[in-house]
Amino acid sequence: MRGADELRRAAEFVVVPALALAISAAIFSAILLAMGQSPAAFFQLLWRGAFGTAFSWQNTLQRAAPLILTALCVALPARAGLMIIGGEGAFVMGGLAAATAALPLLGWAPAPLVLLLMAIAGTAAGALWIGLVGVLRHRRGVNETIASLLLAYIAVAVLSFLVEGPLRDPASPNKPSTHPIGAETMLGPIPGTSVHWGLVAGLIACLAAHVLISRTTTGFAIRIAGGNPHAALGQGLPVGRLLVLCCLLAGAAAGLAGFFDVATVHGAANVSLVAGYGFTGILVSFLARHNALAIPPVAILFGGLSAAGGLIQRRLGLPDATVALLEGVIFVTLLTSETLYGRFAIFQPRGARQRP
Amino acid sequence: MTDAGLFAVLVAMVAGAIRVSTPFLFVSLGECLTEKSGRVNLGLEGTLVLGAMVAFAVSYHSGNPWLGVAAAAAAGFALGALHGAICRLPRVNDVAIGIAMMSFGTGLAVFLGKPYIQPTAPRLPSLPLGDWLGIPSLALALDVSPLFLLGIALAFLLDWAFRNTRAGLVVRVTGDDAAAARALGIAVDRVRLVATALGGASAGIGGAFLSLFYPGSWNEGLSSGQGLMAVALVIFARWQPRRCLAASLLFGAAGALGPALQSIGITAGYYFFNAAPYILTLLVMAGTGSASRAARHAPGELSITR
Amino acid sequence: MPKRKNDSQGEEPARAAVSGQRGVTNMTAAGISRRSLVLGATTGAAALASAGWPGTAGAADKLVVGVIYVGTRGDFGWNQSHATAVEALKTVPGVSVVEEENVPETLAVANTMKSMIELDGAKLIFGTSFGYFNPFMVDIARQYPDVQLRHPTTLWSADKHPANLGGYFAYMDQAHYVNGVAAGLSSKTGKIGYVAAKPISLVLRTINSFMLGVRKGNPGATVKLIFTGDWSLPVREAEAANALASAGCDVVACHVDSPKVIVETLERRGVKSCGHNTSQAALAPKGFITGAETKYETIYKGFAELLARGEPLPNVAIGGYDKDMVTSTPFGAGASEEARRAATEAIAALRAGQPMFAGPIRDNKGNVIVAPGSALGNYAPELETANYLVEGIEGSVT
Structure with missing residues (x-):
């Protein structure tokens, strides 16, 4: 009986989003018909570009990888009741710190050691950047939403200043960058694919975040602090420290994503790091309802949309804004569909229904 | 810095405050109204961009920029109403919907706005308020848009209305304690719907300022995140319309600092001068805050400041 | 963001x-x-x-x-x-x-x-x-x-x-040189402005060529330089144009992705402008001089x-x-007769391969870039990695 109930609950989490996706498809089909385009061709290309071939899957997963980590930067503090929207800053600082940490090691230290230290530096820089937001909130009562946003803009200024000034590699006159870490140091893709290891790190981080939040006492305390800070204080929980802890972990996740962008893609820090991964992560986290285990599939949906967007542009001759609009429609519909949870009797546990 | 240079920078900052602050002002006032009713609309960045595009398109086709402003307000009202209507549904998170609406509004604006990047549309007129001074640089600085004056008036009007009118009280009660509001017979959802729609209309007008006055052109990078920043400024302004005005002016003035300093030859480290508004805001918040009053001024029902 | x-x-x-x-x-x-x-x-x-x-x-x-x-x-x-x-x-x-x-x-x-x-x-x-x-x-x-x-x-x-x-x-730096020639001769005050995106070599090169063009016809003129920090920031570009106008510049040129906002702002301030990338002539019927266009x-x-x-x-x-890979936008009302003549001559000279970087050229810190009597060809590889601003430019690379 319990097994069947759990199945019903699980089915709800599949059927409701699927229904929302179907509704957005219907809305968007109407838009396409109004434009004189064929919805069938559109959705066929969407599928092919996102998941239709082995190449498309790799394309999708590559685009999803950084989003998983930057979404965690939103999800973890959200569970403690904080809304952090400046993961972009932690991502940028993580990439910058990783590239900088490699500088004194290049040429003599073995590549694995360099990468390890880069990862530590990137993670630490991200953690400190968002940790500062937590401290400001805890010690000075500064709202974390605005502080993290301001710090994101400041991080971009710091990056631009350093890569065009003190940290600039003189051999990069036209793309101001730090000294490259070199092909021999860079981290290769997962064997047999072109997907980089950031994806694996993201999955592990989501699993760890899930365990922390759902299976540990600290996680329980975080959820209490997020649900009702007054009650948490009343219970003697160290609310301030819990908030700062969540911020540190959140920043660490985004900083790690910045490290991977440098170690696997750019090979140096430059303003290409400012690609909006941190801001997209906010949407991913909200669509995943700040549930760490739901983040990877949502990030893959995002990756798929962006991977397929190119194919749609090219084959149908549509502007990129078409996909941007489709994304907007999907996000709004998916989030609106949350109102449907608990509305359908078929998904409700039978035990619950028998109760008066 | 010479005295002449210092004077030039000060004039530039005053001029910048007047030129650049208006979009921040309209968005933050709109969001202030929405948040006072207990709801958050983070999507005003999308509303700002859509408002800018709609205003430009309507002004271009009709030849009348004021029609453009009205259309931008209507588009903003519609987006706000959509946000408000969705958030009435149970279990829907207003912050999340706002972020999705940001994506939707921007997507819609970019989608519809492609044909308007190249043309020139009739621009809003300006009022030469400084001509009597006889100092050309000051006169130019005081060459203001009627929308700027409207924004200032709106700030004081909202401030007064929150304190002294029945409608203002209804909004505040709704935002502070929904249960108490219901007990008073207030239709909480309807109040929030109206407040969100009006907030959207205000943000739409902010967009019209961008495309029809300053910088006075439509393109996809027009806003560069000003809408999101303006929403955040409401928290900085502690949900008070007059402080929203002050914050917007401060932001505008600080934004003029970078180019003004470079124009008088102070060029090193311009990335930090350009980031001055953000650095300054953060310092002010850290300096004036204290651990005990994290959200003392916040409306009680607000989902982002618990 | x-x-x-x-x-x-x-x-x-x-x-x-x-x-x-x-x-x-x-x-x-x-x-x-x-x-x-x-x-x-x-x-x-x-x-x-x-x-x-x-x-x-x-x-x-x-x-x-x-x-x-x-x-x-x-x-x-x-x-x-x-x-x-x-x-x-x-x-x-x-x-x-x-x-x-x-x-x-x-x-x-x-x-x-x-x-x-x-x-x-x-x-x-x-x-x-x-x-x-x-x-x-x-x-x-x-x-x-x-x-x-x-x-x-x-x-x-x-x-x-x-x-x-x-x-x-x-x-494009050749067309910016011609912009400079026309700008220098169209300026009454000798104070010229330049709005640029980022201090990368390609941009520095066009600014330098512009400056050399300015000094060709107007040896005493200076160029005030403002970097906005990115390729497309409409509000800051407008602010930069206003700041240059307030600082007394009567001609302003630019190197950003889309100069529409800059040219329109300058026209409203009564400042003459030079275009970039595509023709902006229609945006400034009173003050447009000429523009650097790619072909x-x-x-x-x-x-x-x-x-x-x-x-x-x-x-x-x-x-x-x-x-025939770059061209100059047809002259607008802002170009003086003298400027038109000199710019047309400059185009002919460039077409014939005459070098823009003819010594002596110093950077704005006094270092020698091209020694007196020598010259760098218009396609000289040294110019690709420019990390300096030539004499007469008020601004710095970082």
């Missing part, structure tokens, strides 16, 4: 190889047909095994050509100048063109290229943003040796990069003709006025 269009540009240009090829182009500089233009710049073409080149003439398969833009195709600036020119390729029988816009300079562009190759069967790809080159286009070229890639810079070098990669570039259609048309004959594209195709 909105999606940010990332920084342009690639890495260090390959001096030796490219300069060798430039020798060829310079020698064939005077009066050339389009065919000899492209072939004249084609020392690398021999490296292309004809088997590796996808034939079009009479071939059963269509040649799929992919074009990638960093911004929107209708941006009234850099991307539009390419998108308009790419139309020439679409007229070639047997060629089909697929285009993708707003592709950032991240892993996204690598995936877009792969997607074009894997899913569309593209055999020739133009990646039109500078930052695409390294590492992305270099990696894809290595990974797919049977696909040809071309990049609108001079970063490619035969000894460092794969042979299926190459570059084409319109030397990428010359290059793409040349490519289209080669493709139509089934011939390989050159690895390097570069030029300025001499190759």
